[in-house]
Amino acid sequence: MSHKEDIEEKKSFHHTELYISIPRTCLPIVYHPDYNITFMGLEKLHPFDSGKWGKVICYLKEEQFIHDGNIVGALEATEEDLLVVHTKHYLNRLKWSLVVATITEIPPLLFLPNFLVQRKVLKPLRTQTGGTIMAGKLAIDRGWAINVGGGFHHCSSDRGGGFCAYADITLAIKFLFERVQGISKATIIDLDAHQGNGHERDFMDDRRVFIMDMYNPYIYPRDEYAKRAIKRKVELEWGTEDFEYLQKVHLHSEGALNEVQPDIIVYNAGTDILDGDPLGGLSISPQGIVKRDEIVFRAARRRGIPILMITSGGYQKKTARIIANSILNLFQQHLIGAEALEGDRSSSLTPKSKN
Secondary structure (H helix, E strand, O other): OOHHHHHHHOOOOOOOOOOOOOOOOOOOEEEOHHHOOOOOOHHHHOOOOOOHHHHHHHHHHHOOOOOOOOOEEOOOOOHHHHOOOOOHHHHHHOOOHHHHHHHHOOHHHHHOOHHHHHHHHHHHHHHHHHHHHHHHHHHHHHOEEEEOOOOOOOOEOOEOEOOEOOOHHHHHHHHHHHHEOOOOOEEEEEOOOOOOHHHHHHOOOOOOEEEEEEEOOOOOOOOHHHHOOOOEEEEOOOOOOHHHHHHHHHHHHHHHHHHOOOOEEEEEOOOOOEOOOOOOOOOEOHHHHHHHHHHHHHHHHHHOOOEEEEOOOOOOOOHHHHHHHHHHHHHHOOOOOHHHHHOOOHHHOOEOOOO
16 A cells, blocks of 8 residues: 555544543553453463563662652553554454464463453553553653553564564554654664564555664564565674674664654664573673663654654563663663653644544
8 A cells, every 4th residue: 555545544533542641740651550461370381471561660669760640551452443553354363262372372372262362361462552552642742652561563464473463563653643743754673682574564665664673583583575674674693792782773773863864763672682581592681781772762862853662572580670770771861751751842743633
């Protein structure tokens, strides 16, 4: 579909609750307890820590950076919200437990009634997806936003995989393009250890979206077709360590933002680059991850570009503490915080619709 055809198709927007007004007293940090997946221990059959999002919030509360009253409660994305990107056929396929078991890589799910799979597995993922969409609008309004979940970068409009059932990155960008005046270009900086083949397939022929992807090419998904969408491709060797890695993050994030000045940066900040991660194959220290996030935020803030951060992959119990430490470091470096709430861009950007 061409850009012009896409505009024609989206002239009338469905009603959504995801662009509700958020009080200025709230930090643009999005979370809901429903993010966490607990279901008779079945979630432990996948290496992903399905409760890491709640742990991040607990650590931030312990440091008195946030409390229940100043974070944004995520809302579950409805079917109408999901249909902005997903096909009806794909969403119907998720009503089969076998399909969900394949996508989430938790085989026993195929033996469970789908209503339980919907409630215990897919609802948390839909809530995280709603959180990403909400955080996208918050980033425009406030200059920055963090969804403590999300980052399902292996899911595209008509297929899921790699624990990713909904294309939250594509959805957040499409919502902004369609609903917020002045937002017409986006840059995705994907620093998860895995190639982000989902959003790459979705934006294959969309010149409005610039994709930088830095990943281990020897692990899942090895999607050669999707690689054609990457505008700045950085493939890493097994066991890449801090010095080389951080040099490349700095060089290529600066290069990407110099090449195209976007209206929004979507930063997929996976922690599966951590040394010892069973799936990532890289050897980055906790301090290296904190520094990586600082480099990306500093590049965005220096240029005055709103940035949305999502947490994506990370398959060790200690990743929650690292994510929390990184968010605290961004605050200590004055890259996020109360001063960013004023969001000098928000006065110049107006919604394209009421919802």
